[in-house]
Amino acid sequence: MSKRLDGKVALVTGAGNGIGKEIALKLAEEGASVVVNDLGTDVGGEGKSSAAADGTVALITAAGGRAVANYDSIADPEGCVRAVATANDTFGSCDIVVANAGALVTGSLAGIQADDDSWYKLLNLYLGQKFWLSRAAVPGMLERGWGRVVFATSEIARGTQTNPLGAAVLNGGIGMAHDLANTYRDSGVTFNCYAPGAATRTFDLYKDEMDDALRAQGVPEDDFGSFYLPPADRIAPMVTWLCTDAAAGVSGQVFSVKGTEVTRWTHEADGPSLVKQDDPRGIWSLDELDAAVPDALLATDV
Missing domain, CATH: 3.40.50.720 (NAD(P)-binding Rossmann-like Domain)
Incomplete structure:
Protein backbone atom coordinates (compact mmCIF):
# COMPACT_ATOMS: atom_id res chain seq x y z
CA MET A 1 0.00 0.00 0.00
CA LEU A 205 2.78 19.27 36.13
CA TYR A 206 -0.69 18.99 37.59
CA LYS A 207 -1.01 15.22 37.79
CA ASP A 208 -0.11 14.96 41.50
CA GLU A 209 -2.64 17.65 42.39
CA MET A 210 -5.26 15.85 40.35
CA ASP A 211 -4.48 12.56 42.06
CA ASP A 212 -4.83 14.23 45.47
CA ALA A 213 -8.21 15.64 44.49
CA LEU A 214 -9.43 12.27 43.22
CA ARG A 215 -8.20 10.59 46.37
CA ALA A 216 -10.04 13.14 48.51
CA GLN A 217 -13.24 12.37 46.58
CA GLY A 218 -12.86 8.69 47.40
CA VAL A 219 -12.00 7.55 43.88
CA PRO A 220 -10.08 4.25 43.97
CA GLU A 221 -6.52 4.65 42.70
CA ASP A 222 -7.08 1.91 40.14
CA ASP A 223 -9.68 4.20 38.54
CA PHE A 224 -7.51 7.33 38.37
CA GLY A 225 -6.55 6.61 34.78
CA SER A 226 -10.11 7.09 33.57
CA PHE A 227 -9.88 10.75 34.62
CA TYR A 228 -6.59 11.44 32.83
CA LEU A 229 -6.20 12.92 29.39
CA THR A 266 -18.56 25.56 13.95
CA HIS A 267 -17.85 29.02 12.65
CA GLU A 268 -19.42 32.09 14.14
CA ALA A 269 -22.21 33.45 11.95
CA ASP A 270 -24.61 36.38 12.00
CA GLY A 271 -27.33 36.00 14.56
CA PRO A 272 -30.55 37.98 14.98
CA SER A 273 -30.58 41.59 13.81
CA LEU A 274 -32.91 44.53 14.18
CA VAL A 275 -33.68 47.58 12.05
CA LYS A 276 -35.21 50.84 13.11
CA GLN A 277 -38.35 50.27 11.08
CA ASP A 278 -39.81 53.75 11.26
CA ASP A 279 -36.61 55.33 9.97
CA PRO A 280 -33.77 53.02 8.80
CA ARG A 281 -31.49 56.06 8.46
CA GLY A 282 -32.25 57.30 11.94
CA ILE A 283 -30.43 56.94 15.24
CA TRP A 284 -31.57 54.64 18.01
CA SER A 285 -32.40 56.26 21.30
CA LEU A 286 -31.20 54.55 24.46
CA ASP A 287 -34.81 54.10 25.58
CA GLU A 288 -35.60 52.28 22.34
CA LEU A 289 -32.58 50.06 22.75
CA ASP A 290 -33.66 49.21 26.32
CA ALA A 291 -36.51 47.20 24.82
CA ALA A 292 -35.23 46.33 21.35
CA VAL A 293 -31.93 44.65 22.28
CA PRO A 294 -33.34 42.14 24.82
CA ASP A 295 -36.42 41.40 22.71
CA ALA A 296 -34.88 41.15 19.25
CA LEU A 297 -31.19 40.33 19.74
CA LEU A 298 -30.95 38.34 22.97
CA ALA A 299 -34.25 36.52 23.32
CA THR A 300 -33.13 33.63 21.09
CA ASP A 301 -29.94 32.93 23.07
CA VAL A 302 -29.90 29.38 24.44
Missing part, protein backbone atom coordinates in the same frame (compact mmCIF):
# COMPACT_ATOMS: atom_id res chain seq x y z
CA SER A 2 1.42 3.39 -1.03
CA LYS A 3 2.18 5.96 1.61
CA ARG A 4 -0.01 9.04 1.38
CA LEU A 5 2.75 11.61 1.83
CA ASP A 6 5.52 10.16 -0.32
CA GLY A 7 7.60 12.99 -1.76
CA LYS A 8 6.27 15.62 0.64
CA VAL A 9 8.37 17.57 3.14
CA ALA A 10 6.96 18.50 6.55
CA LEU A 11 8.15 20.94 9.20
CA VAL A 12 6.77 20.20 12.67
CA THR A 13 7.58 22.61 15.48
CA GLY A 14 7.90 21.39 19.04
CA ALA A 15 8.44 17.90 17.65
CA GLY A 16 10.88 16.71 20.29
CA ASN A 17 8.21 15.76 22.80
CA GLY A 18 4.54 15.00 23.25
CA ILE A 19 2.04 15.82 20.54
CA GLY A 20 4.58 17.29 18.13
CA LYS A 21 6.75 14.21 18.37
CA GLU A 22 3.80 11.92 17.63
CA ILE A 23 2.76 14.06 14.65
CA ALA A 24 6.29 13.96 13.25
CA LEU A 25 6.43 10.19 13.63
CA LYS A 26 3.06 9.73 11.91
CA LEU A 27 3.92 12.05 9.01
CA ALA A 28 7.17 10.13 8.50
CA GLU A 29 5.29 6.84 8.65
CA GLU A 30 3.18 8.12 5.75
CA GLY A 31 6.33 8.84 3.74
CA ALA A 32 7.01 12.53 4.42
CA SER A 33 10.53 13.77 5.01
CA VAL A 34 10.38 15.65 8.31
CA VAL A 35 12.16 18.64 9.79
CA VAL A 36 11.96 18.07 13.53
CA ASN A 37 12.06 21.51 15.09
CA ASP A 38 12.60 21.79 18.83
CA LEU A 39 14.54 24.32 20.87
CA GLY A 40 14.84 21.77 23.66
CA THR A 41 13.36 23.88 26.45
CA ASP A 42 11.69 22.63 29.59
CA VAL A 43 7.90 22.80 29.94
CA GLY A 44 8.18 26.43 30.99
CA GLY A 45 10.12 27.40 27.89
CA GLU A 46 13.46 27.73 29.68
CA GLY A 47 16.83 26.31 28.67
CA LYS A 48 17.99 24.82 25.40
CA SER A 49 19.07 21.35 24.29
CA SER A 50 19.44 19.38 21.07
CA ALA A 51 18.45 16.11 22.77
CA ALA A 52 14.69 16.34 22.17
CA ALA A 53 14.84 16.97 18.42
CA ASP A 54 17.67 14.47 17.98
CA GLY A 55 15.65 11.80 19.76
CA THR A 56 12.70 12.14 17.38
CA VAL A 57 14.99 12.16 14.36
CA ALA A 58 16.62 8.96 15.61
CA LEU A 59 13.24 7.23 15.90
CA ILE A 60 12.22 8.26 12.38
CA THR A 61 15.48 7.21 10.76
CA ALA A 62 15.54 3.92 12.68
CA ALA A 63 12.15 3.14 11.14
CA GLY A 64 13.50 3.83 7.67
CA GLY A 65 12.24 7.39 7.33
CA ARG A 66 13.96 10.65 6.49
CA ALA A 67 14.35 13.41 9.07
CA VAL A 68 16.63 16.22 10.14
CA ALA A 69 16.74 18.22 13.35
CA ASN A 70 16.35 21.98 13.62
CA TYR A 71 16.96 23.74 16.93
CA ASP A 72 15.77 27.27 16.14
CA SER A 73 13.35 29.22 18.30
CA ILE A 74 10.10 29.73 16.42
CA ALA A 75 9.16 32.54 18.83
CA ASP A 76 11.50 34.64 16.68
CA PRO A 77 10.99 35.64 13.04
CA GLU A 78 14.52 34.71 11.98
CA GLY A 79 14.20 31.37 13.72
CA CYS A 80 11.09 30.62 11.66
CA VAL A 81 12.90 31.60 8.46
CA ARG A 82 15.77 29.25 9.32
CA ALA A 83 13.40 26.40 10.17
CA VAL A 84 11.68 26.66 6.79
CA ALA A 85 15.08 27.02 5.09
CA THR A 86 16.17 23.76 6.72
CA ALA A 87 13.32 22.00 4.91
CA ASN A 88 14.10 23.66 1.58
CA ASP A 89 17.87 23.19 1.82
CA THR A 90 17.76 19.60 3.08
CA PHE A 91 14.83 18.11 1.20
CA GLY A 92 14.08 20.60 -1.59
CA SER A 93 10.76 22.06 -0.44
CA CYS A 94 8.53 22.80 2.53
CA ASP A 95 5.10 21.37 1.71
CA ILE A 96 3.61 20.96 5.18
CA VAL A 97 3.90 23.17 8.24
CA VAL A 98 2.50 22.04 11.57
CA ALA A 99 2.85 24.94 14.03
CA ASN A 100 2.62 22.92 17.21
CA ALA A 101 5.27 24.27 19.58
CA GLY A 102 4.21 25.79 22.88
CA ALA A 103 5.26 26.25 26.48
CA LEU A 104 3.70 27.20 29.78
CA VAL A 105 4.29 30.94 30.21
CA THR A 106 3.42 31.07 33.89
CA GLY A 107 3.39 34.86 34.12
CA SER A 108 0.57 35.02 31.59
CA LEU A 109 -1.72 33.11 33.96
CA ALA A 110 -2.16 36.33 35.94
CA GLY A 111 -4.62 37.43 33.28
CA ILE A 112 -5.04 41.18 32.91
CA GLN A 113 -2.55 41.63 35.75
CA ALA A 114 0.17 39.85 33.74
CA ASP A 115 3.42 41.68 33.12
CA ASP A 116 4.35 42.87 29.65
CA ASP A 117 7.22 40.40 29.28
CA SER A 118 4.86 37.46 29.77
CA TRP A 119 2.41 38.92 27.27
CA TYR A 120 5.06 39.31 24.58
CA LYS A 121 6.45 35.83 25.20
CA LEU A 122 2.98 34.36 24.80
CA LEU A 123 2.23 36.48 21.74
CA ASN A 124 5.46 35.58 19.95
CA LEU A 125 5.32 31.89 20.78
CA TYR A 126 1.69 31.17 19.99
CA LEU A 127 0.73 33.77 17.39
CA GLY A 128 4.01 35.13 16.05
CA GLN A 129 5.10 31.57 15.24
CA LYS A 130 2.09 31.05 12.99
CA PHE A 131 2.55 34.34 11.16
CA TRP A 132 6.30 34.03 10.66
CA LEU A 133 6.16 30.39 9.53
CA SER A 134 3.34 31.16 7.10
CA ARG A 135 5.20 34.16 5.70
CA ALA A 136 8.26 31.99 5.09
CA ALA A 137 6.60 28.83 3.79
CA VAL A 138 3.32 29.70 2.05
CA PRO A 139 4.75 31.51 -1.02
CA GLY A 140 6.62 28.35 -2.03
CA MET A 141 3.50 26.26 -1.49
CA LEU A 142 1.50 28.60 -3.71
CA GLU A 143 4.12 28.36 -6.45
CA ARG A 144 3.92 24.57 -6.37
CA GLY A 145 0.13 24.56 -6.08
CA TRP A 146 0.12 22.28 -3.04
CA GLY A 147 0.56 22.88 0.66
CA ARG A 148 -0.82 22.16 4.11
CA VAL A 149 -0.63 24.56 7.05
CA VAL A 150 -1.95 23.34 10.39
CA PHE A 151 -2.03 25.48 13.54
CA ALA A 152 -2.37 24.19 17.08
CA THR A 153 -4.97 25.95 19.18
CA SER A 154 -6.79 25.10 22.41
CA GLU A 155 -10.07 25.16 24.29
CA ILE A 156 -8.53 28.27 25.86
CA ALA A 157 -9.27 30.07 22.58
CA ARG A 158 -13.00 29.87 23.31
CA GLY A 159 -12.67 31.94 26.47
CA THR A 160 -13.70 29.22 28.90
CA GLN A 161 -10.52 28.78 30.95
CA THR A 162 -10.09 32.13 32.79
CA ASN A 163 -7.04 32.82 30.63
CA PRO A 164 -7.70 36.02 28.63
CA LEU A 165 -4.17 36.34 27.27
CA GLY A 166 -4.19 32.75 26.05
CA ALA A 167 -7.65 33.26 24.58
CA ALA A 168 -6.42 36.26 22.60
CA VAL A 169 -3.35 34.64 21.04
CA LEU A 170 -4.90 31.22 20.42
CA ASN A 171 -8.08 32.69 18.97
CA GLY A 172 -5.81 34.86 16.84
CA GLY A 173 -4.38 31.75 15.23
CA ILE A 174 -7.89 30.58 14.36
CA GLY A 175 -8.69 33.94 12.82
CA MET A 176 -5.47 33.83 10.82
CA ALA A 177 -6.27 30.35 9.50
CA HIS A 178 -9.81 31.42 8.52
CA ASP A 179 -8.50 34.45 6.66
CA LEU A 180 -5.72 32.56 4.88
CA ALA A 181 -8.17 29.84 3.88
CA ASN A 182 -10.45 32.45 2.29
CA THR A 183 -7.59 34.35 0.68
CA TYR A 184 -6.05 31.25 -0.92
CA ARG A 185 -9.16 29.23 -1.64
CA ASP A 186 -8.74 26.89 -4.63
CA SER A 187 -4.95 27.41 -4.60
CA GLY A 188 -4.13 23.87 -3.49
CA VAL A 189 -2.93 25.19 -0.12
CA THR A 190 -5.14 24.59 2.92
CA PHE A 191 -5.15 26.10 6.40
CA ASN A 192 -6.69 24.37 9.40
CA CYS A 193 -6.41 24.24 13.21
CA TYR A 194 -6.52 21.50 15.80
CA ALA A 195 -7.29 21.79 19.50
CA PRO A 196 -5.70 18.78 21.22
CA GLY A 197 -6.70 17.15 24.46
CA ALA A 198 -3.82 14.89 25.47
CA ALA A 199 -1.45 14.06 28.28
CA THR A 200 1.69 16.14 27.75
CA ARG A 201 4.46 17.57 29.92
CA THR A 202 2.06 20.34 30.98
CA PHE A 203 -0.48 17.77 32.15
CA ASP A 204 2.26 16.06 34.14
CA PRO A 230 -5.58 10.34 26.63
CA PRO A 231 -2.08 9.72 25.23
CA ALA A 232 -0.53 12.18 22.80
CA ASP A 233 -0.36 9.67 19.95
CA ARG A 234 -4.15 9.87 19.58
CA ILE A 235 -3.80 13.37 18.12
CA ALA A 236 -1.47 12.47 15.26
CA PRO A 237 -3.84 10.61 12.88
CA MET A 238 -6.27 13.53 12.44
CA VAL A 239 -3.50 16.08 12.00
CA THR A 240 -1.79 13.79 9.48
CA TRP A 241 -5.07 13.25 7.60
CA LEU A 242 -5.42 17.03 7.20
CA CYS A 243 -2.05 16.95 5.42
CA THR A 244 -3.11 14.37 2.83
CA ASP A 245 -4.79 14.71 -0.55
CA ALA A 246 -7.98 13.32 1.01
CA ALA A 247 -8.34 16.64 2.86
CA ALA A 248 -7.78 18.84 -0.21
CA GLY A 249 -11.23 20.36 0.19
CA VAL A 250 -10.93 21.02 3.91
CA SER A 251 -9.71 24.50 4.77
CA GLY A 252 -10.50 27.13 7.38
CA GLN A 253 -11.71 24.51 9.86
CA VAL A 254 -10.97 23.87 13.53
CA PHE A 255 -11.04 20.33 14.92
CA SER A 256 -10.95 19.38 18.57
CA VAL A 257 -9.16 16.06 19.00
CA LYS A 258 -9.31 14.15 22.27
CA GLY A 259 -8.57 10.45 22.25
CA THR A 260 -10.67 8.93 19.48
CA GLU A 261 -13.17 11.80 19.55
CA VAL A 262 -12.87 14.41 16.81
CA THR A 263 -15.23 17.40 16.91
CA ARG A 264 -15.49 20.18 14.35
CA TRP A 265 -15.93 23.60 15.88
Whole structure:
Protein backbone atom coordinates (compact mmCIF):
# COMPACT_ATOMS: atom_id res chain seq x y z
CA MET A 1 0.00 0.00 0.00
CA SER A 2 1.42 3.39 -1.03
CA LYS A 3 2.18 5.96 1.61
CA ARG A 4 -0.01 9.04 1.38
CA LEU A 5 2.75 11.61 1.83
CA ASP A 6 5.52 10.16 -0.32
CA GLY A 7 7.60 12.99 -1.76
CA LYS A 8 6.27 15.62 0.64
CA VAL A 9 8.37 17.57 3.14
CA ALA A 10 6.96 18.50 6.55
CA LEU A 11 8.15 20.94 9.20
CA VAL A 12 6.77 20.20 12.67
CA THR A 13 7.58 22.61 15.48
CA GLY A 14 7.90 21.39 19.04
CA ALA A 15 8.44 17.90 17.65
CA GLY A 16 10.88 16.71 20.29
CA ASN A 17 8.21 15.76 22.80
CA GLY A 18 4.54 15.00 23.25
CA ILE A 19 2.04 15.82 20.54
CA GLY A 20 4.58 17.29 18.13
CA LYS A 21 6.75 14.21 18.37
CA GLU A 22 3.80 11.92 17.63
CA ILE A 23 2.76 14.06 14.65
CA ALA A 24 6.29 13.96 13.25
CA LEU A 25 6.43 10.19 13.63
CA LYS A 26 3.06 9.73 11.91
CA LEU A 27 3.92 12.05 9.01
CA ALA A 28 7.17 10.13 8.50
CA GLU A 29 5.29 6.84 8.65
CA GLU A 30 3.18 8.12 5.75
CA GLY A 31 6.33 8.84 3.74
CA ALA A 32 7.01 12.53 4.42
CA SER A 33 10.53 13.77 5.01
CA VAL A 34 10.38 15.65 8.31
CA VAL A 35 12.16 18.64 9.79
CA VAL A 36 11.96 18.07 13.53
CA ASN A 37 12.06 21.51 15.09
CA ASP A 38 12.60 21.79 18.83
CA LEU A 39 14.54 24.32 20.87
CA GLY A 40 14.84 21.77 23.66
CA THR A 41 13.36 23.88 26.45
CA ASP A 42 11.69 22.63 29.59
CA VAL A 43 7.90 22.80 29.94
CA GLY A 44 8.18 26.43 30.99
CA GLY A 45 10.12 27.40 27.89
CA GLU A 46 13.46 27.73 29.68
CA GLY A 47 16.83 26.31 28.67
CA LYS A 48 17.99 24.82 25.40
CA SER A 49 19.07 21.35 24.29
CA SER A 50 19.44 19.38 21.07
CA ALA A 51 18.45 16.11 22.77
CA ALA A 52 14.69 16.34 22.17
CA ALA A 53 14.84 16.97 18.42
CA ASP A 54 17.67 14.47 17.98
CA GLY A 55 15.65 11.80 19.76
CA THR A 56 12.70 12.14 17.38
CA VAL A 57 14.99 12.16 14.36
CA ALA A 58 16.62 8.96 15.61
CA LEU A 59 13.24 7.23 15.90
CA ILE A 60 12.22 8.26 12.38
CA THR A 61 15.48 7.21 10.76
CA ALA A 62 15.54 3.92 12.68
CA ALA A 63 12.15 3.14 11.14
CA GLY A 64 13.50 3.83 7.67
CA GLY A 65 12.24 7.39 7.33
CA ARG A 66 13.96 10.65 6.49
CA ALA A 67 14.35 13.41 9.07
CA VAL A 68 16.63 16.22 10.14
CA ALA A 69 16.74 18.22 13.35
CA ASN A 70 16.35 21.98 13.62
CA TYR A 71 16.96 23.74 16.93
CA ASP A 72 15.77 27.27 16.14
CA SER A 73 13.35 29.22 18.30
CA ILE A 74 10.10 29.73 16.42
CA ALA A 75 9.16 32.54 18.83
CA ASP A 76 11.50 34.64 16.68
CA PRO A 77 10.99 35.64 13.04
CA GLU A 78 14.52 34.71 11.98
CA GLY A 79 14.20 31.37 13.72
CA CYS A 80 11.09 30.62 11.66
CA VAL A 81 12.90 31.60 8.46
CA ARG A 82 15.77 29.25 9.32
CA ALA A 83 13.40 26.40 10.17
CA VAL A 84 11.68 26.66 6.79
CA ALA A 85 15.08 27.02 5.09
CA THR A 86 16.17 23.76 6.72
CA ALA A 87 13.32 22.00 4.91
CA ASN A 88 14.10 23.66 1.58
CA ASP A 89 17.87 23.19 1.82
CA THR A 90 17.76 19.60 3.08
CA PHE A 91 14.83 18.11 1.20
CA GLY A 92 14.08 20.60 -1.59
CA SER A 93 10.76 22.06 -0.44
CA CYS A 94 8.53 22.80 2.53
CA ASP A 95 5.10 21.37 1.71
CA ILE A 96 3.61 20.96 5.18
CA VAL A 97 3.90 23.17 8.24
CA VAL A 98 2.50 22.04 11.57
CA ALA A 99 2.85 24.94 14.03
CA ASN A 100 2.62 22.92 17.21
CA ALA A 101 5.27 24.27 19.58
CA GLY A 102 4.21 25.79 22.88
CA ALA A 103 5.26 26.25 26.48
CA LEU A 104 3.70 27.20 29.78
CA VAL A 105 4.29 30.94 30.21
CA THR A 106 3.42 31.07 33.89
CA GLY A 107 3.39 34.86 34.12
CA SER A 108 0.57 35.02 31.59
CA LEU A 109 -1.72 33.11 33.96
CA ALA A 110 -2.16 36.33 35.94
CA GLY A 111 -4.62 37.43 33.28
CA ILE A 112 -5.04 41.18 32.91
CA GLN A 113 -2.55 41.63 35.75
CA ALA A 114 0.17 39.85 33.74
CA ASP A 115 3.42 41.68 33.12
CA ASP A 116 4.35 42.87 29.65
CA ASP A 117 7.22 40.40 29.28
CA SER A 118 4.86 37.46 29.77
CA TRP A 119 2.41 38.92 27.27
CA TYR A 120 5.06 39.31 24.58
CA LYS A 121 6.45 35.83 25.20
CA LEU A 122 2.98 34.36 24.80
CA LEU A 123 2.23 36.48 21.74
CA ASN A 124 5.46 35.58 19.95
CA LEU A 125 5.32 31.89 20.78
CA TYR A 126 1.69 31.17 19.99
CA LEU A 127 0.73 33.77 17.39
CA GLY A 128 4.01 35.13 16.05
CA GLN A 129 5.10 31.57 15.24
CA LYS A 130 2.09 31.05 12.99
CA PHE A 131 2.55 34.34 11.16
CA TRP A 132 6.30 34.03 10.66
CA LEU A 133 6.16 30.39 9.53
CA SER A 134 3.34 31.16 7.10
CA ARG A 135 5.20 34.16 5.70
CA ALA A 136 8.26 31.99 5.09
CA ALA A 137 6.60 28.83 3.79
CA VAL A 138 3.32 29.70 2.05
CA PRO A 139 4.75 31.51 -1.02
CA GLY A 140 6.62 28.35 -2.03
CA MET A 141 3.50 26.26 -1.49
CA LEU A 142 1.50 28.60 -3.71
CA GLU A 143 4.12 28.36 -6.45
CA ARG A 144 3.92 24.57 -6.37
CA GLY A 145 0.13 24.56 -6.08
CA TRP A 146 0.12 22.28 -3.04
CA GLY A 147 0.56 22.88 0.66
CA ARG A 148 -0.82 22.16 4.11
CA VAL A 149 -0.63 24.56 7.05
CA VAL A 150 -1.95 23.34 10.39
CA PHE A 151 -2.03 25.48 13.54
CA ALA A 152 -2.37 24.19 17.08
CA THR A 153 -4.97 25.95 19.18
CA SER A 154 -6.79 25.10 22.41
CA GLU A 155 -10.07 25.16 24.29
CA ILE A 156 -8.53 28.27 25.86
CA ALA A 157 -9.27 30.07 22.58
CA ARG A 158 -13.00 29.87 23.31
CA GLY A 159 -12.67 31.94 26.47
CA THR A 160 -13.70 29.22 28.90
CA GLN A 161 -10.52 28.78 30.95
CA THR A 162 -10.09 32.13 32.79
CA ASN A 163 -7.04 32.82 30.63
CA PRO A 164 -7.70 36.02 28.63
CA LEU A 165 -4.17 36.34 27.27
CA GLY A 166 -4.19 32.75 26.05
CA ALA A 167 -7.65 33.26 24.58
CA ALA A 168 -6.42 36.26 22.60
CA VAL A 169 -3.35 34.64 21.04
CA LEU A 170 -4.90 31.22 20.42
CA ASN A 171 -8.08 32.69 18.97
CA GLY A 172 -5.81 34.86 16.84
CA GLY A 173 -4.38 31.75 15.23
CA ILE A 174 -7.89 30.58 14.36
CA GLY A 175 -8.69 33.94 12.82
CA MET A 176 -5.47 33.83 10.82
CA ALA A 177 -6.27 30.35 9.50
CA HIS A 178 -9.81 31.42 8.52
CA ASP A 179 -8.50 34.45 6.66
CA LEU A 180 -5.72 32.56 4.88
CA ALA A 181 -8.17 29.84 3.88
CA ASN A 182 -10.45 32.45 2.29
CA THR A 183 -7.59 34.35 0.68
CA TYR A 184 -6.05 31.25 -0.92
CA ARG A 185 -9.16 29.23 -1.64
CA ASP A 186 -8.74 26.89 -4.63
CA SER A 187 -4.95 27.41 -4.60
CA GLY A 188 -4.13 23.87 -3.49
CA VAL A 189 -2.93 25.19 -0.12
CA THR A 190 -5.14 24.59 2.92
CA PHE A 191 -5.15 26.10 6.40
CA ASN A 192 -6.69 24.37 9.40
CA CYS A 193 -6.41 24.24 13.21
CA TYR A 194 -6.52 21.50 15.80
CA ALA A 195 -7.29 21.79 19.50
CA PRO A 196 -5.70 18.78 21.22
CA GLY A 197 -6.70 17.15 24.46
CA ALA A 198 -3.82 14.89 25.47
CA ALA A 199 -1.45 14.06 28.28
CA THR A 200 1.69 16.14 27.75
CA ARG A 201 4.46 17.57 29.92
CA THR A 202 2.06 20.34 30.98
CA PHE A 203 -0.48 17.77 32.15
CA ASP A 204 2.26 16.06 34.14
CA LEU A 205 2.78 19.27 36.13
CA TYR A 206 -0.69 18.99 37.59
CA LYS A 207 -1.01 15.22 37.79
CA ASP A 208 -0.11 14.96 41.50
CA GLU A 209 -2.64 17.65 42.39
CA MET A 210 -5.26 15.85 40.35
CA ASP A 211 -4.48 12.56 42.06
CA ASP A 212 -4.83 14.23 45.47
CA ALA A 213 -8.21 15.64 44.49
CA LEU A 214 -9.43 12.27 43.22
CA ARG A 215 -8.20 10.59 46.37
CA ALA A 216 -10.04 13.14 48.51
CA GLN A 217 -13.24 12.37 46.58
CA GLY A 218 -12.86 8.69 47.40
CA VAL A 219 -12.00 7.55 43.88
CA PRO A 220 -10.08 4.25 43.97
CA GLU A 221 -6.52 4.65 42.70
CA ASP A 222 -7.08 1.91 40.14
CA ASP A 223 -9.68 4.20 38.54
CA PHE A 224 -7.51 7.33 38.37
CA GLY A 225 -6.55 6.61 34.78
CA SER A 226 -10.11 7.09 33.57
CA PHE A 227 -9.88 10.75 34.62
CA TYR A 228 -6.59 11.44 32.83
CA LEU A 229 -6.20 12.92 29.39
CA PRO A 230 -5.58 10.34 26.63
CA PRO A 231 -2.08 9.72 25.23
CA ALA A 232 -0.53 12.18 22.80
CA ASP A 233 -0.36 9.67 19.95
CA ARG A 234 -4.15 9.87 19.58
CA ILE A 235 -3.80 13.37 18.12
CA ALA A 236 -1.47 12.47 15.26
CA PRO A 237 -3.84 10.61 12.88
CA MET A 238 -6.27 13.53 12.44
CA VAL A 239 -3.50 16.08 12.00
CA THR A 240 -1.79 13.79 9.48
CA TRP A 241 -5.07 13.25 7.60
CA LEU A 242 -5.42 17.03 7.20
CA CYS A 243 -2.05 16.95 5.42
CA THR A 244 -3.11 14.37 2.83
CA ASP A 245 -4.79 14.71 -0.55
CA ALA A 246 -7.98 13.32 1.01
CA ALA A 247 -8.34 16.64 2.86
CA ALA A 248 -7.78 18.84 -0.21
CA GLY A 249 -11.23 20.36 0.19
CA VAL A 250 -10.93 21.02 3.91
CA SER A 251 -9.71 24.50 4.77
CA GLY A 252 -10.50 27.13 7.38
CA GLN A 253 -11.71 24.51 9.86
CA VAL A 254 -10.97 23.87 13.53
CA PHE A 255 -11.04 20.33 14.92
CA SER A 256 -10.95 19.38 18.57
CA VAL A 257 -9.16 16.06 19.00
CA LYS A 258 -9.31 14.15 22.27
CA GLY A 259 -8.57 10.45 22.25
CA THR A 260 -10.67 8.93 19.48
CA GLU A 261 -13.17 11.80 19.55
CA VAL A 262 -12.87 14.41 16.81
CA THR A 263 -15.23 17.40 16.91
CA ARG A 264 -15.49 20.18 14.35
CA TRP A 265 -15.93 23.60 15.88
CA THR A 266 -18.56 25.56 13.95
CA HIS A 267 -17.85 29.02 12.65
CA GLU A 268 -19.42 32.09 14.14
CA ALA A 269 -22.21 33.45 11.95
CA ASP A 270 -24.61 36.38 12.00
CA GLY A 271 -27.33 36.00 14.56
CA PRO A 272 -30.55 37.98 14.98
CA SER A 273 -30.58 41.59 13.81
CA LEU A 274 -32.91 44.53 14.18
CA VAL A 275 -33.68 47.58 12.05
CA LYS A 276 -35.21 50.84 13.11
CA GLN A 277 -38.35 50.27 11.08
CA ASP A 278 -39.81 53.75 11.26
CA ASP A 279 -36.61 55.33 9.97
CA PRO A 280 -33.77 53.02 8.80
CA ARG A 281 -31.49 56.06 8.46
CA GLY A 282 -32.25 57.30 11.94
CA ILE A 283 -30.43 56.94 15.24
CA TRP A 284 -31.57 54.64 18.01
CA SER A 285 -32.40 56.26 21.30
CA LEU A 286 -31.20 54.55 24.46
CA ASP A 287 -34.81 54.10 25.58
CA GLU A 288 -35.60 52.28 22.34
CA LEU A 289 -32.58 50.06 22.75
CA ASP A 290 -33.66 49.21 26.32
CA ALA A 291 -36.51 47.20 24.82
CA ALA A 292 -35.23 46.33 21.35
CA VAL A 293 -31.93 44.65 22.28
CA PRO A 294 -33.34 42.14 24.82
CA ASP A 295 -36.42 41.40 22.71
CA ALA A 296 -34.88 41.15 19.25
CA LEU A 297 -31.19 40.33 19.74
CA LEU A 298 -30.95 38.34 22.97
CA ALA A 299 -34.25 36.52 23.32
CA THR A 300 -33.13 33.63 21.09
CA ASP A 301 -29.94 32.93 23.07
CA VAL A 302 -29.90 29.38 24.44
